[in-house]
Amino acid sequence: MVGNGDLTGFPTGASFEGDLADLIACPSCDLVYSIPDVTSHERAVCARCHTILISPRRKAGKQLIALSVTVLILIVAACAFPFLSIGAAGLHHDASILQTALAFSGSLSLLSLAVLFFIVVIPVIRLSLLIYVLAPIIRDRPPAPLARQAFALSEALVPWSMAEIFAIGCAVALVKLSDMADVVYGPAAWIFAVLVVLVVATDRLMCRYSIWKSLEN
Numbered sequence: 001m002v003g004n005g006d007l008t009g010f011p012t013g014a015s016f017e018g019d020l021a022d023l024i025a026c027p028s029c030d031l032v033y034s035i036p037d038v039t040s041h042e043r044a045v046c047a048r049c050h051t052i053l054i055s056p057r058r059k060a061g062k063q064l065i066a067l068s069v070t071v072l073i074l075i076v077a078a079c080a081f082p083f084l085s086i087g088a089a090g091l092h093h094d095a096s097i098l099q100t101a102l103a104f105s106g107s108l109s110l111l112s113l114a115v116l117f118f119i120v121v122i123p124v125i126r127l128s129l130l131i132y133v134l135a136p137i138i139r140d141r142p143p144a145p146l147a148r149q150a151f152a153l154s155e156a157l158v159p160w161s162m163a164e165i166f167a168i169g170c171a172v173a174l175v176k177l178s179d180m181a182d183v184v185y186g187p188a189a190w191i192f193a194v195l196v197v198l199v200v201a202t203d204r205l206m207c208r209y210s211i212w213k214s215l216e217n
């Protein structure tokens with residue numbers, strides 16, 4: 001038994017005749033548990049792989065919405081401001097993410113549009129869906145129409161939402177490039193650095209079990 005929650009695991013393959021609503025499966029290793037009582041500030045952790053299963057927090061919904069709105073504003077700002085300025089042999093050039101994505105032609109334009117999609121469009125869709133789902137919950141209203149589908153789609157988009165991966169990739173590429181040219185990070189690069197932290201914070205704060213539970217009512 002790990003964590004504060006009282007978890008009882010069923011070995012893989014064991015049969016269990018009971019109400020499925022009383023069971024929770026570990027999303028990483030599929031071990032099935034009967035749902036423990038987890039109060040605010042407690043966590044239920046998988047005994048086999050230590051994945052967090054339930055971590056309800058009071059006011060997490062409001063904080064999640066605040067973080068999501070902040071990330072949305074930062075993503076829009078990151079598109080508008082120059083990402084970096086490169087100088088070599090006396091020439092300087094500023095480029096924003098939008099300019100860069102639209103500057104290529106041919107097969108490179110497909111690649112740059114895909115990058116724009118993964119780092120801007122998908123994160124924006126994902127966070128908008130999350131705000132749509134959480135807004136009625138924090139006001140103790142009934143869930144919004146199609147809220148379950150919206151949350152499922154938002155969760156399905158998580159692996160495709162790559163704003164923070166892009167930031168790390170750029171940092172590596174720019175360190176290499178700085179040998180050949182003067183590279184100055186623009187405001188958008190620093191915004192992406194902040195985004196990395198906020199996206200991780202959003203993920204840490206979100207208890208998916210609690211959200212699904214509140215969408216059942």
Ligand SMILES: [Zn+2]
Pocket residue numbers: 026027028029030031046047048049050051
């Ligand atoms: Zn597990």
